[in-house]
């Protein structure tokens with residue numbers, strides 16, 4: 001017969017179907033070492049509260065250490081009948097130190113405060129891993145921006161040619177978004193660094209245990225202020241899932257550009273062979289699978305977040321078993337990012353830009369029209385009129401099938417007497433770029449400063 005943690009009140013063990021439904025060891029096993037760390041800390045506060053004598057504490061800590069080593073070595077694993085990681089590890093401890101010692105550990109704690117604490121510990125560790133991987137993507141972007149300082153490209157809005165920008169400026173735009181995501185992880189950690197251990201099932205413990213001591217032992221900044229909140233709250237999981245989804249979405253927006261840029265029609269980048277795939281039937285194909293998987297995985301991470309929020313939505317306080325459903329979505333989010341980000345940073349680091357093509361396309365599609373309008377404004381023309389005049393230049397060019405800089409002096413002054421030949425100063429990509437020299441603008445000098453700022457931000461993040 002199946003052994004459970006609640007034998008006393010029950011005439012028989014759970015039905016097979018319930019046991020199968022209830023079981024979580026296939027996904028919560030990754031929390032095993034956190035559970036053991038929690039048990040060590042808990043054993044120490046039981047001892048300090050006078051509930052474990054010195055010899056029992058030593059036996060228990062020794063058993064936990066052996067159990068931990070066996071978990072790491074894969075010698076101790078979940079058995080068929082273990083409901084969850086906590087149940088399995090209690091069994092493992094009792095197998096090692098006997099029921100008289102091992103059976104004392106459960107005093108004053110519940111799987112409800114345990115799981116809430118362990119999940120925070122796990123996510124805090126992985127938040128650091130994910131942040132480092134995001135910074136690798138930032139580093140790859142910064143390196144590409146550095147390598148291509150001075151190269152112009154067509155800047156777009158609505159995917160249409162808008163104004164020339166520096167390639168570095170565009171790449172750094174992605175870097176800043178990712179740096180904010182890293183900042184979000186740091187900020188999340190400040191709220192997640194609070195330990196629910198000691199909350200018990202929901203009401204706290206009567207055994208004189210010190211939650212602050214456990215919290216400090218487990219690397220938390222404090223213990224929770226409210227034991228009901230401690231066991232019921234999962235906003236830390238949802239918020240982590242949001243930041244993970246935001247990272248994936250930011251990566252996906254870049255991925256979408258890479259996919260477009262790698263087409264014959266754009267021809268902006270060539271992907272390294274190591275980061276592209278071929279086709280089983282079309283010998284000429286080179287596909288941007290890393291970028292496509294990045295775009296695809298973003299949908300998956302959004303699903304993880306929405307599933308989690310849907311699970312939480314109707315739950316009364318405090319613990320409900322529904323909360324067991326909180327783990328797989330965030331584990332999936334963590335696993336997905338940890339496999340995606342290294343591939344993505346590798347792809348970005350090895351992309352080769354066709355800088356001649358980028359430069360030659362930069363002024364196309366009348367992308368210097370705004371420069372005409374702003375030049376007119378600088379010579380005193382109201383913007384409303386300047387916009388009209390620049391628009392008329394575009395119409396004239398379209399009719400004649402020429403570019404803005406091909407309009408003759410006579411044609412320019414016929415459109416407006418304000419259009420003196422001096423306007424040609426801004427009718428070049430270099431002139432246009434250099435003129436956008438306020439903070440945040442695409443002027444080469446500003447972008448060089450921005451590159452330093454991004455590098456510093458990545459270094460200190």
Ligand code: ARG
Nearest residue numbers: 024084111112115319323324
């Ligand atoms: N395995 C559960 C979870 O993941 C924790 C156990 C709490 N179970 C309970 N019946 N109180 O949330």
